[in-house]
Amino acid sequence: MPLDRVPDLTALRLLVAVVETGSIGAGARRVGMTQQAASDRLQAVESQVGVTLLHRGRQGSRPTEAGTLLTGWATRLLEVAEEVAEGIGTLRGDRTAPLRVASSMTVAEHLLPRWLLALRHRTQVAGAPPQPVELLATNSVRVLAAVAQGQADLGFVEGPDVPRGVRSREVQRDHLVVVVAPGHPWTRRRRPVTAAELAATPLVSRETGSGTRDVLERALAVQGLAPVPPAVELTTATSVRETVRAGTGVAVLSRLAVADDVDAGRLRTVDVEGLDLSRALRAVWTGAARMAPGPARELLGIAGTLTP
Helix, strand or coil: CCHHHCCCHHHHHHHHHHHHHCCHHHHHHHHCCCHHHHHHHHHHHHHHHCCCCEEEECCEEEECHHHHHHHHHHHHHHHHHHHHHHHHHHHHCCCCCCEEEEEEHHHHHHCHHHHHHHHHHHHHHCCCCCCCEEEEEECHHHHHHHHHCCCCCEEEEECCCCCCCCEEEEEEEEEEEEEECCCCHHHHCCCCEEHHHHHCCCCEEECCCCHHHHHHHHHHHHCCCCCCCCCEEECCHHHHHHHHHHCCCEEEEEHHHHHHHHHCCCCEEECEECCCCEEEEEEEECCCCCCCCCHHHHHHHHHHHCCC
């Protein structure tokens, strides 16, 4: 069909508004037209398309079968048009405004630097100025709060739960491992540690609100177990790792956080029987399910494709 049969975006927006409100007058007010101008515009659209789109009556206006079909197509086209408009806005906008990112500690320490480097490379290839980034590295609970309160454009958290009104997408998979120093008695065991033994052991642990701690507690709860209070609580995976290296404590950390120490023999991993310690690493944001074009959406795409 020739494109001259396709109504312009204003006309399509008016048609959708009339169908959604049930009257030409209400639809006209929604798009900022007079009722007479809207009626004339709709008649012109029907002439352009070549079919009747609305049944007009004293009780209002309802779409014909053809009008229902065109309204559905128009809705999709308007969504794409809005996305294009937002994208054009980012091209013309001030790229000196920082991209605000909030991230759990594990992601911030072991994944985000590579993602941000890839984002910078894309920006350079496009010939745009570097995108400044403000980073808040904290636990998952605080990341979710920052995103929900509009203090971050994009967040990264560990674990399955997000509050109402926050969008989320899994971007990576991670696995927690039990680690000890090389001289710990568990390194001499011939059989795996049981979930009950792990739950009964005071751990060197992250603080309450940490995604790592939350995943462990949930995994134990599936087995009907609850952990005893930790031997010590620390705010970063690095401090937990260093404390275990220096003594005889036990910790549960992301495999990302301990890979170098395990490879070098500074830490040892311990098998645990019957405990699922896998987890999702998620991106979180507010607003539309499909994020508007711009640096935040570019970073989201990078996070989902650039593996460790």
